[in-house]
Amino acid sequence: MAAEATTVHEASEPDAGRPEKAMTIGAVCKGLAQEFPDISISKIRYLEDQKLLNPRRTPGGYRLYSPSDVARLRTILRLQRDEFLPLRVIRQELASGRASDDEAQVASDGGTGAGPGSRAGGVRKRRASVSVQDRGALYSLDDVLEDTRADPKLVGELEDFGVIKGEVRAGLRYYDETEREIVRAVTELARYGVGGRNLRVFRSSADRESALLQQILAPALRSRNPDRRKEALEALENLAAVASHLKHLLLIRDLRKIAG
Amino acid sequence: MAAEATTVHEASEPDAGRPEKAMTIGAVCKGLAQEFPDISISKIRYLEDQKLLNPRRTPGGYRLYSPSDVARLRTILRLQRDEFLPLRVIRQELASGRASDDEAQVASDGGTGAGPGSRAGGVRKRRASVSVQDRGALYSLDDVLEDTRADPKLVGELEDFGVIKGEVRAGLRYYDETEREIVRAVTELARYGVGGRNLRVFRSSADRESALLQQILAPALRSRNPDRRKEALEALENLAAVASHLKHLLLIRDLRKIAG
């Protein structure tokens, strides 16, 4: 849990928009912590040990990470988290020039902007917030807006409706991946003319279903036996997946009638 | 290394072209050993333990694998070997209906042709039975029951609730792929204790949503201009997909609160 990285004293003002030349390991770690919550200094060193990184050094032996080193590291972490690739395979992907990755500057936004960089093409994101148990990275409002190209008013509306909430941290509001994807989906729906109060339909059915699942798993979830609790959490994940699939199927079935 | 599977006595001649109805674990293991050298009986059992498989049993407790069970197993092994997915993720991919898997039945192949199948291509297979426009193949009740291993009573219940209807043809009742998958999903839910009237929750929310979408697209769908109609149908597919995704996200969001 980035234990070593918790206390960092350098408030080293980044001079607005300039990609700082080279960073120490602690700075890199802090910078990526937003997007990759489980990063840590020891992990970065471990990745170097595994020949995945090779930063240059100060005369005194300190590691110095250039922007491209940082980009490489981001790629590694992304392949690991989203594509589930083992390090051995990531190493090869990088060596063979695949996995070009996003270039994406480490951008200004006073507070270590972890901009995920807009994707466009057919990027297959597998994980994309499917887990109940961990929330994934956090994104600033700007990140979310840029990434989803959503109308800012829409996001405000979603907050008003209580569909998304964000999380205030260091005075700024951050959203997790699920919330970002909700924004994306709602934006898409809006393009077809589904908006505003229509979303209540979705929200209330989700509420009903979650209540149902909670009821079923409540005993196990309240259990004080950690194993049992963990099992219940996993059951919850599976139930969510199956339930969502079922809903989709039922919707298809209904729509088929409409389609004639 | 498949130690237990080395000696198998059943030379049970497959009668040419007949997809053998059901195989024991040893036969399955032997059959897949060609394509997946590190398969083993204990591994197959382990996968079942991890809720990735659920073969039916003989009265004596022996596992019996139907062709679709075997196909599922192949999918699992392929996702593991080629996509490096952890079992936890594979479970979800399967539960949520992605990863439909390779073409049809095991087919004949005198002597396990078992070509490793085309590699390379990142072929993204369309999901099974998610299309509004075509319903896919039809299955008899027996087919459905065997394939999903559902309780016949459950299917009756679903019919009573109007969740599935089937279609009578030549005096027999047939179900389409969507209905079969609904049965599968409901069976899965039943395993966790979600059953009976709880399904009303799902049904009514699907009904509400389809009404919503219908309302929005009604003008275009009623259009006498075939192009316009076609466009509307495609919009319907997209809306269905996005709406389902949104519902899933909202559910996850709710469940996260439950999970604490």
Add this chain to the structure above:
DNA sequence: GCAGACTCTCAAGCTCAGCTCGAAGGGGAG
């Protein structure tokens, strides 16, 4: 109706990837 190959469950153990921790010490900016 018995032999022998095959299968069952369940608990314990094993291996490897992927980190984490702690000790002992040195570098760098104020």
Add this chain to the structure above:
DNA sequence: CTCCCCTTCGAGCTGAGCTTGAGAGTCTGC
């Protein structure tokens, strides 16, 4: 000089993904 941050190195930890073994039961052919 001081205080944090950084270094290496080796041992240790955790969880995924199986394997092994014991003890018992099932199926099939003769």
